[in-house]
Amino acid sequence: MNSTPRPPLTAIAAVAANRVIGANGALPWHLPADFAFFKRVTLGNTLVMGRKTFESIGRPLPGRTTIVLSRGARREHGREWERGVEWERGSPTRSGDTAAAGAAAGAALPPETRLLFAGGWDEVWSLAGAFSPMPKLFLAGGAALYAEALPWCEELLLTYVAASPAGDALFPEFAPLFDAGEVLETHAESVPAFEIRRHRRRAV
Numbered sequence: 001m002n003s004t005p006r007p008p009l010t011a012i013a014a015v016a017a018n019r020v021i022g023a024n025g026a027l028p029w030h031l032p033a034d035f036a037f038f039k040r041v042t043l044g045n046t047l048v049m050g051r052k053t054f055e056s057i058g059r060p061l062p063g064r065t066t067i068v069l070s071r072g073a074r075r076e077h078g079r080e081w082e083r084g085v086e087w088e089r090g091s092p093t094r095s096g097d098t099a100a101a102g103a104a105a106g107a108a109l110p111p112e113t114r115l116l117f118a119g120g121w122d123e124v125w126s127l128a129g130a131f132s133p134m135p136k137l138f139l140a141g142g143a144a145l146y147a148e149a150l151p152w153c154e155e156l157l158l159t160y161v162a163a164s165p166a167g168d169a170l171f172p173e174f175a176p177l178f179d180a181g182e183v184l185e186t187h188a189e190s191v192p193a194f195e196i197r198r199h200r201r202r203a204v
């Protein structure tokens with residue numbers, strides 16, 4: 001039962017023509033211009049993601065608050081996580097990217113970087129309110145979370161990827177709830193090509 005007020009939620013996802021969003025725990029494509037869009041719109045805000053998506057990323061994304069949903073033990077990367085406990089800034093992570101390399105070398109992550117665990121949606125809403133009274137809360141996947149929370153979303157930011165890869169994670173059917181969408185960006189130069197659209201929830 002949800003007793004905490006739910007803040008406005010925007011789902012952000014990259015979706016193939018066959019609705020595939022993931023394969024074997026990872027993204028089926030590499031789209032740098034889409035990552036740049038994701039970073040631009042989510043920076044300074046809060047992301048909520050499932051434990052499997054968090055593990056596939058391997059670290060809290062710099063400059064954002066990440067709330068990870070999990071029902072299980074919070075033992076990741078050799079440390080015990082506790083609900084609502086802030087990520088110890090500068091902790092080593094397993095990812096080999098620049099931010100993680102900086103962290104491993106002792107450099108602090110940007111001050112807005114937080115990692116929080118939640119055991120259910122009600123806890124997500126209260127953590128989002130307590131730790132980040134910021135304008136936007138983004139639903140960042142994966143398939144399980146999109147399926148659970150799409151009915152609560154006010155807006156979708158969808159990257160339509162012009163490909164039909166094999167995969168085991170799908171984006172849910174959303175057309176009845178949302179409008180046809182407005183094109184924000186077109187990337188015909190990308191391989192595969194993609195287009196980003198904003199869909200708003202239909203008035204009932």
Ligand SMILES: NC(=O)c1ccc[n+]([C@@H]2O[C@H](COP(=O)([O-])OP(=O)(O)OC[C@H]3O[C@@H](n4cnc5c(N)ncnc54)[C@H](OP(=O)(O)O)[C@@H]3O)[C@@H](O)[C@H]2O)c1
Nearest residue numbers: 013014022025026050051052053070071072141142143144
């Ligand atoms: N294309 C995109 O934009 C995009 C974006 C994100 C992810 N992905 C892809 O999606 C795939 C992962 O999706 P997925 O469905 O397998 O996993 P997921 O949604 O990332 O995570 C599922 C996990 O979240 C936790 N969880 C879900 N609902 C919960 C609830 N109500 N309360 C508490 N915990 C809850 C559970 O963790 P515990 O098992 O720990 O309890 C569950 O096993 C990957 O391939 C990833 O790359 C794609």
